[in-house]
Amino acid sequence: MRRLEGKTLIVASHNEGKIREIRDLIGPLGFSVRSAADLAFEEPEETGTTFEENAAIKALASAKASGLPALSDDSGLVVDALDGAPGVYTANWAEREDGTRDFRMAMDKVEQALAERGATQRAERTGRFVSVLCLAWPDGHTEFFRGEAEGHLVWPPRGEKGFGYDPVFEPLGHAQTFGEMEAATKHGWKPGDAEALSHRARAFKLFAETCLAA
Numbered sequence: 500m501r502r503l504e505g506k507t508l509i510v511a512s513h514n515e516g517k518i519r520e521i522r523d524l525i526g527p528l529g530f531s532v533r534s535a536a537d538l539a540f541e542e543p544e545e546t547g548t549t550f551e552e553n554a555a556i557k558a559l560a561s562a563k564a565s566g567l568p569a570l571s572d573d574s575g576l577v578v579d580a581l582d583g584a585p586g587v588y589t590a591n592w593a594e595r596e597d598g599t600r601d602f603r604m605a606m607d608k609v610e611q612a613l614a615e616r617g618a619t620q621r622a623e624r625t626g627r628f629v630s631v632l633c634l635a636w637p638d639g640h641t642e643f644f645r646g647e648a649e650g651h652l653v654w655p656p657r658g659e660k661g662f663g664y665d666p667v668f669e670p671l672g673h674a675q676t677f678g679e680m681e682a683a684t685k686h687g688w689k690p691g692d693a694e695a696l697s698h699r700a701r702a703f704k705l706f707a708e709t710c711l712a713a
């Protein structure tokens with residue numbers, strides 16, 4: 500496992516919701532963070548078929564473009580009754596023909612697919628958010644950290660906070676959706692904490708414990 504020595508990190512993302520969460524999670528660790536969006540790096544095409552492959556594509560592109568270590572997040576919603584869909588295609592389900600993203604439309608699609616499968620009871624509406632972080636160095640070395648958060652798909656959507664599919668995901672053991680939670684509650688983690696709640700915070704906990712540990 501390669502340790503991260505410097506305190507400057509590129510966040511290899513153009514997704515504002517993700518960048519905000521990654522800044523929140525990494526801020527307390529004392530990093531100076533620039534995002535691929537701030538630096539106007541081109542967004543690479545995500546041609547992989549796994550979260551790991553897509554995370555590596557994004558992190559390596561930013562590490563090579565900047566000459567600095569870069570951290571990416573490839574994430575998605577995995578719904579059991581839909582055989583794992585939308586999975587790595589979670590962002591694609593929100594894409595409109597004009598190239599913009601509409602998450603209300605994407606949540607409707609998930610709901611429609613669940614209805615077509617007859618998954619109307621809570622027990623049939625299980626799933627998880629997955630986040631795979633990839634830390635890449637300009638020489639091509641990569642490290643991966645995976646976090647998952649189990650929960651239920653609810654309908655109708657609830658809450659205006661967070662981003663993406665947050666309003667339809669109720670994490671296990673909580674009565675609120677991610678969309679109803681303050682960011683700190685959704686993460687459920689800061690450096691030093693034993694537990695984390697969100698998939699991204701769980702992956703971050705592994706990153707902090709392994710790549711940053713003394």
Ligand code: IMP
Nearest residue numbers: 572573574575576589590662663664665
């Ligand atoms: P990608 O990793 O850029 O391919 O896209 C992942 C997609 O999953 C995003 O467009 C989000 O809509 C969705 N997603 C990932 N993490 C979260 C989350 O924490 N809350 C809600 N949606 C998420």
